[in-house]
Amino acid sequence: MEYLIAFVVGGLICLIGQLLLDFFNITPAHLTSGFVVAGACLDGFGLYDRLIAFAGAGATVPITSFGHSLLHGAMAESEDHGFIGIAMGIFQLTSAGISSAILFGFIVAVLFKPKG
């Protein structure tokens, strides 16, 4: 069951993305930037956590969860260090994603040849 929910919720988020791409003729960069902001906004109202509790990977795998994690890290740190903590905590939870993207991206680029 949790697989089905992850499939459907993740699929629906991507479907919304496709509709935005096709109807408004925006670039993928605009789309992903918008989704990250949307994820941060939803988390601002505490809604994204509920979606994760419901859909699991269906909510954590789409890029919207990146915005959610950025805000989460910032808020957690601000509890200890006040408003200075916001800047300290932004990348706290997303470190694994960003550092692995840099690491693997770099390694693959060094080892592979573009196929065209």
Added chain:
Amino acid sequence: MKLTGKQTWTFSKPIYITSSAAVVGPEEAAGPLGDQYDLSFDELHCGQANWELAERHLMEQAINICLEKGTKQASDIDLFLSGDLINQTVIANYTARQNQIPFLGMFGACSTSMETLAVASALIDGEFANNVLTAVSSHNATAERQFRYPTEYGGQKPDSATYTVTGAGASIVSTTPSPIKITCATIGRVMDLGITDPFDMGSAMAPAAADTIATHLKDTGRSPDYYDMIATGDLSAVGTPILIELLKEQNYDLTANHQDCGLLVYRPDQPVFAGGSGCACSAVVTYGHLLKEMKAGNLKRIFVVATGALMNPIMIQQQESIPTIAHGVVLEAVSGGGNQ
């Protein structure tokens, strides 16, 4: 007067394409004209370390074959006219560094093929040169990087997108008789009808092609059926019906004899979206296919109109629309030509 009407040059001397060559990559070799090219590579890198070197290799190979077929050496050539799609036309520049022929770089985006042919003919007619070598090239991967996204990026292209032809075409233009004569050329104006979508070149370029064709017919007083074929460069499946429609409004019916090189170069089932594009598109189809048809007697007179989109990605991101241009050259088959 060599200038006929507003934009058409009629050459007073007999000017010929004495030799020509077309070199292509894997996707083109798998296309319907695959067996008509002089050389094809079965891999996009063409045995080179990177895409730019691959494109240079294509152009150099086309030139070498062209010189060989014309039994000429680089030292016999007075002028080299060449262009491509990469920043500052480096492919042409670096090829010219290699062959040491006096060089004029040309840029008309995908219309460069006919631009070089027209200028070469004019310079010979004006007696500034006896033998002119022209060459153009494009490469799918260099063009993707130049105009769109990285080749491995997983973006989705719409059906109106075109696929840049990997290849190069070269020709020697001179007064030495051969079966293919260049009789006139029409130089286009820049047209811009407000298309901003870089994945829809066909719609952007169709008005330029229509304008050049209509002006040519007006300048010369000819009707479309004077030609066995009017071939456009790379309007693709999107631009072709628009061109027919635009010319119908000016009372020219092209339905019978219009062909598009971008549609001739690939089979419909190849993964090329609306068709082929790029400098090499019109060049390899003209030099590889159309000239052979003319020599075989299947075509007597053709008008090749190469179309080009004159934008770059910075202009697109600044929300500018796409200016386009088209240049046409008239080729006629003559009997009892040279030794080719």
Added chain:
Amino acid sequence: MAKKKLTPEQQAYKEKIKPLQPKTPYVLNAFKAFMVGGFICLIGQGISNFYITFFNFTEKTAGNPTVATLILVASLLTGFGVYDKIGQFGGAGSIVPVTGFANAVTSAALEHKSEGIVLGIATNLFKLAGAVIVFGAVSAYVIGMLRYIIQQFL
């Protein structure tokens, strides 16, 4: 930046060519995006459960290794020249998941490999994906500040 105003001639041309242009297959594209995106999330759920079962992660902490694994797989698929084909089929279905982020990073780096490791690969790594990080960080900062201020007053 605002779009340039079209002249009446350009406007007329736009109207005229509309029936001649290929139609965007909205429904088919949306369906393909749903299937591909859903499938990637399903794999993500599988990886997540794998970490929970075998490596003592909790449902909350399994997110990080899951994302890292997906990024590794997507980077490799980009290197093998497969991800761009998935992207052409799936559209937003392979752009929106975190795998699309990895593809944007890897493809940009790979594209500029011929310019060297420092000026080619390293400086171009975030050419496409950088926008996501910029907008993510800025929006998280602004919303974080707002929430912090509101909390102080309540």
